[in-house]
Amino acid sequence: MPAHPAIDVDRWMDHDEVPPTQARSFRGFLSVTKEAPRRFIRFASTTPGRLTIVSFILIVAILAAGGAMVFSSEQRREKLDTLISQTEPLSNASQELFNALSEADSIATTSFLKQNDSDVASREQFLRATQRASEAVIHAGHGIDEISSDDMQLVLAIQKNLPNYVQLVSTAQTNDRLRNPVGVAYLTQGSELMQQQMLPAAQQLHERTSRKVTDERQSLVTPLWFPLSGLIAAVGFLLLAQLWLAALTNRRLNLGYVVATVLMVFATLWASASAAVTWMGTDDASNNSATSLSKLTQVRIAVQQARTNEALGLVQRDYSDQRHQQFVNSVKTIDATLLDIRDDVANPRRVDNARESLRGWDNAHALMVADLRNGEYGNAIKTALGDYRLTPGARSSEYSTVNFKILDEQLQALISDNRSRLQTSLIDGSVAAGRITNLVLSLTILAAVSCFLGTRPRLQEFL
Structure with a gap:
């Protein structure tokens, strides 16, 4: 049977017309974009919509407040750890360098006045003092990150002059053993190098590192006001949401919101109490320890320098009224400083012993x-x-050496005690910051979950 010819009316079915999808998609996107605000407004005007929005805002506020506190506390803990492990040891190394240089100069000068049977012991004491100074220079250099910094330049200057000083003193000691009077000239030249270049550089390094410790410590014991205000604001939002939800549902309390409020209140109180205790306790202890430590270091250096000048006057056989007055003024300054810090140190009895020896x-x-x-x-x-x-x-009391040794031993013990107190206060601050981080993080997550669980049953009532 012959095929029937296609009817022209149905030929449109043999052709696929491709619609302009790109244009239609763009128009669809514009229509959806225009419609989205209207849909959101319609959704927000309903009770489930308002519940959802309020719950979302509360959860975001809780997480933001807790996250800010956790981030700030963790950042503070890391800075405290850096202060404990890097900045404070650098300051201590500069203090040890300062003391070792002064002690070496004092030993080198007094050795000239001793008899031959004490020469070996004096040389050994001098070598130990210079060895401690060399080790302190190395420790100080390792604690400085920037090679081009002023601190590193001071360390390099001391490191450069230390061998020259040792050589001058060794030459002076050799000439002294040979009873050559020129030894006094070498000793004087070495002492001038120490007093005019090395000790000022060590003092400047110690002052800079001590100031850095003080500045960093003061910035780290201040309460975290901004994160604390965020926690307080989150508690306020929860209380307002409780009142609003009670008026909306005619129920007095929402268990989820109550639990979230209690958790956030506890987190706020814990963070506030820890901050207050850390601020007051650490600030007082650190301030007293840091101030006393700095003053004690200056006192010990002044004692060493007074001993050096005393011995140098005997070596040169020139003890003028001016040199004697310098010693008297140094004693007055040392005594006044010890009396000033007596109530700030851990063991005031050591200060009394030091003043008695002085x-x-x-x-x-x-x-x-x-x-x-x-x-x-x-x-x-x-x-x-x-x-x-x-x-x-x-x-x-009729001999200088025994009183000088007792005085120096007491000062050294006081410096060690105050450094331990300073380190303890800094470690306590780091531990407190870590506790805040862990507890606030846990309470914040639990509060956000409680807020969600408190809203979910109310939303299900409308389904």
Whole structure:
């Protein structure tokens, strides 16, 4: 049977017309975009919509407030750890460097006044002091990150001059053993290098590092006001939401919101109490320890320098009124500083012992000056360097060495005690910051979940 010809009316079915999808998609996107605000407004005007929006705002506010506190506390803990492990050890290394240099200069000078049987012991003491200074230079250099910084330049200057100083003192000691008078000139030159270049550089390094510790510590003990205000605001939002939801549903309390409010209140109180205790306790302890530590370091350096000048005057056999007045002024300054910090240190008895030794040294120094002015050089050296235990009937206040040693030992112990107090206060601050981080993070997550669970049953009532 022949095929029937296609009817022209149905030929449109043989052709696929491709619609302009790109244009229609763009128009559809515009229509959806225009419709979205209207749909949101219609949704927000309904009770389920308002519940959803309020719940979303509360959850975001809770997470934002808790996240800000967690982030700030963790950041503070990291900075405290850096202060404990890097900045404070650098300051301590500069303090040890300062002390070691002063001690080396004092030992080098007093060794010139001792007899031959003490030369070996004096040289060993000097070598130990210079070795401690070298180690302190290395420690200080390792604690500085920026090679081109001023701190590193000070360390390099000390490192450069230290071998020159040791060489001058060694040459002076060699000439002294040979009874060559030129040894005094080498000793004087070495002492001038120490007093005019090395000690000022060490003092400047110590002041800079101590100031850095103080500045960082003060910035880290201030309460976290902004995150705390966020927690308080989150509690306020929860209370307002409770009132609004009670008016909306004619129910007094929403268990989920109540739990969330209690959790956030506890988080706020915990963070506030920890911040207050850390601020008050750490601030007082750190301030007292840091201030006392700085003053004690300056006192110990002043003691070492006074001892050096005392011995240098004997070596040069030139103890003028001006040099004596410098010693008297140093004693007055040292005594006033010790009296000022007595109530701030952990062991005030050590300060009393140090002041008593200082008075004994001052009395012995006066006897030494009197012997010098009477032409009794041998008695003056005995007063400055002798041991009262070797002389029957002698008193410790008649000899400089024993009082100087006791004074230096007490100062060294006070410095160690105050550094331990400072480190303890910083560690306590780091531990407190870590506790805030962990607790606030947990409470914030639980509060957000409680808020969601408190809203969900109310939404289900409308389904």
